[in-house]
Amino acid sequence: ELFERDLILEFRGSKMQRRRAKKYAEGVMAQRTGPVMINSDFDDDDMTMLQVPQEAVGFVTGRAGNFLRTIEEEWCTLMFFCEVGNGGRQKDFEKLAIFGSVRGRRGAELKVLSAVDTKVPGYYNKIKDDVIGRDKGKDESGTWGTDTMTFQDDELSYALGKQGGTRKKLERSSGAIVQYVGHNALFSGTRSQRKKAREYMKWLFEQLEGPMYVEGWEERDDCTVVEVPADCIGYVTGARRAALGCIEEEWGVLMFFMNKREEGGGKGRGGSEKLIIFGDRRARRGAELKVMSGVEAKNPGYFTRGVRE
Secondary structure (H helix, E strand, O other), X not given: OEEXXXXXXXXXXXXXXXXXXXXXXXXXXXXXXXXXXXXXHHOOOOEEEEEEEHHHHHHHHOHHHHHHHHHHHHXXXXXXXXXXXXXXXXXXXXXXXXXXXHHHHHHHHHHHHHHHHHHOOOHHHHHHHHHHHOOOOOOOOOOOEEEEEEOOHHHHHHHHOHHHHHHHHHHHHHOOEEEEEOOEEEEEEOHHHHHHHHXXXXXXXXXXXXXXXXXXXXXXXXXXXXXXXXXXXXHHHOHHHHHHHHHHHHHOOEEEEEOOOOOOOOOOOOOEEEEEEEOOHHHHHHHHHHHHHHHHHHOOOOOOOOOOO
């Protein structure tokens, strides 16, 4: 709490929370007069230090610091360039300190690395061992880590999607942090989150080769299946998948129609297709009801026939 008349900033919380808050406030104020000096006392298991090539510093900072501020807001972190100990500044690199939770720091770090690799191609490959191994097992589940995949040029554009839409829905539906650095996809999160992200990515690419089916979906706890009648599939999907895409964006889910290749789908008269929805329980339910509403508008009574108050 800031008492403006007395110019006093007051911190309330646990001893560690107060210590961190005081440290962050001192760092923010120190930026006004020059580079922030950091020593070993600054790390309370809440700091990630990333070296940024000098030629990418301006790009990462953005005009008036806007890019860094955007990342801070997205991932609930505090970030600033600093000097460590008495070593002074290096000519080739600047040190970027990122403060926050394990997840927040990771999301911010990978976003910065993605920008750096755009400006200095290949930089990630030089430090990837440090990046992948960072904070391993340091979450409450003890399974935190990072998995990677490598893409070709044409695969990367598909995995990214229009305005990053595919990456975002993979991230929200799986719960993992999904970021692309150069031609590499990095999945950070708990073991189960990373497994989901890899599976969802694999299924996205399998759709390019033809109809696909998720074996054992009945036993999974991360999906819901809706039977959509054949005469409603186009309506639910929309032109160029626009309607499904809007539902995915609104609820943070991943959705696609599935059928076994030998069955060839159910688009004949009176048939239906299975629409599978991936995400957390609330998101899946929201998307499911939205789809059911669309089907009901096109085919009145399909879901509600016989339903009583």
